[in-house]
Amino acid sequence: MRITRTVAGRRRRTAVMATTGLTTVALLLTGCSDSGSDSDKADADGNITLTIADFGQFGYKEAGLFEKYHELHPNITVKETVTADEQVYYPKFLQQLNTGSGLADIQGIEVGRVKELVDTKADAFADLSKVVDVDEWVNWKALQATTDEGKVIGAGTDIGPMSLCYRRDLFEQAGLPTDREEVAAKVAGGWKDYLKLGEEYKKKAPKDTFYMDSASAMYNGVVSSGEEQYYSKDGKAIYKESASVKAGWDLAAEAADKKLTAGLAQFQDPWKAALRTGTFATVACPAWMAAQIATYAGDEFKGKWDIALTPGETAANWGGSFLAVPAKGKHVKEAGELVKWLTAPEQQAAVFKAAGLFPSNKGAYELPDVKNAKLEYFNNAPIGEIYAEEAKVIPAAVLGPKDGIIKDSISTQINNMEQRGTSPEKAWNAATEEIDKVIG
């Protein structure tokens, strides 16, 4: 039985009430914050508040962009609500999309979710194709947020070109080259070479250190360099046969088998703690990861980290986000203008300078803030150059609706191989079981 559109409004309301009852606990946990309540009306002078809801780190606060926008447009105040964990943010966002209430004027979307929204929720977003100039972005980024009819539901913020972050001091102690060109040359043959370098490291490794933090970052790097990853071009889930998934999985199993990895689940507390104590030598490193390393490792390791080109010739992108404007918002026009401004070259460059999020807008690559950017924390690595070089050759990958969850399920099982010594077969079965549940 299918419930017809005519009563959809009421159904939606009741569905919301029911789900609320179902998991009051979950809602309490996610801490339902009431956004948008004070942005409903403009006051007598035409002053409005635009709300923006995002997750993790978008870098606008760090770059002081909201204050700047207020200076340029004195009648507009921007208020940002940040949810730390995207996995908490997204279900809440979906609920708000379904009910049409509680949405901010601008909402952030992670790249792992964008395809799902393009496929099923395009109606709920304003078309940004007339607002922003899509041709300014790296082309694959624009394609990710565009529907078949050419509607653009989100403007690209950052992208995550891969590189290799490594510890100079640990490499030196292990008798490996420390210069970033030499390191890049060592791994130029691809991720196999990266593992070989790891075996060399292990022979003379400083006590209680590991070559890599987690094989899942390497796995992501491998998979992201493929054009077809979890879904085929015609929209079928092909993760079981996908060449890039298989290559990534086998490399991860090898790393676990050779005990080259600390087996830490990335972004969890023990991972942060290991950065603080400095117990691993390399991380497969998308652009946005550098900021995380600097934050959690702290001043003690300043200058001891460095960044080299990613292993192999194929570039890869991991992560990145979009800014979308819900169609039902109170200030769709103003929100669109803010999105255009925030994703323009100058502002993306400012965010890159302040928070290390690499621009998706090609115009920004020519700006001095990006072009000449050096990261002091990483021994003055010329990150602007490194990432821009990568970004231009990243293939336009096929995205699927459940990319994010599939990646997480596989990462968990890679973690089990490293940490518990689970056999690759058993781990793979556990991963596919979970993924089939997701897709089914």
Place this chain on the structure above:
Amino acid sequence: MATTTPTRGAHGSRSGRRAPKPDSPGRQAWRSRLWRFDDKASPYAYIAPFFLVFGAFGLYPLIYTGWIALHRVEMISLDQMDWVGWENFSRVLQDPEFWTAVANTFIIGVISTVPQLLVALGLAHLLNYKLRASTFWRTVILTPYATSVASAAIVFALVFRADGGLLNWFLDLVGLGGTNWAQGHWSSKIAIAVIVIWRWTGYNTLIYLAAMQAVPSDLYEAASIDGASRWQQFRNVTIPALRPTILFTIVISTIGSMQLFGEPLLLEGGTIGAQGGTEHQYETLSIYLYNYGWKLQHLGPAAAVAWAMLALLLLIAAINWLVGRSVRKTAA
């Protein structure tokens, strides 16, 4: 034997006040009918707010959850519901992870409830002695209950942390060597049970204490005249008198452990906590439900889990009731 109540008119004239006009018989009948109606109906009006609120926020979502359980509903499109009948239930029941969650919930429930109630009983017995500053001790014992699940779980997560956790540091100090608490199948369950025990023991202690104070003191006097030791008094006077209370706390604790959510979720936190550990080693039914609905975004099976949990609770309640009845019979 018929007793008559004096009419108001008669009463009024006797006290010397101005007598009201005698009511007409019809009006009097109306009044008494109103009186009787008021007498019978008002209590329902007084308790109605609870039932209205319960109906709106308890019963209705319960039934609607059942409705959702029979449909395919995705978080991404709540307005689209496709009838699938019992498919969601069979999907959940065939999922090995569901049975892992059932087993985990059961094991954590037992290893937290049993020690918790035993300790509470002992503490209540101690607090029942004449103590200096007894109110202080009683308050102190209740403080863990007043802390929120989240803060308790986060503090204990630090205690149980593998790397630099307080407990491992201590174990290391006495030469036992630490373990990765959250990762082990048993150690993670024990860790969660400890959080539960810490939070709820005081609550149960106070309930037991209240029940103990209601035991007539002459029973103890008689027992001590008969030469019963303290321990014998505890076993033969206190425990039998506490039977209904103990049953009550068992029911409450069972319901509580069935709903375990915050403690396992926050033991490791993040995405790992939300799936009950990398091998689901401490995934409870609530976590399973959360994972299905909020991570996998399939609300149909999640609703089916909610109903399965209700069925399990009713089953446990029925067993409790049967046990309780037989206990009462043997007591009588």
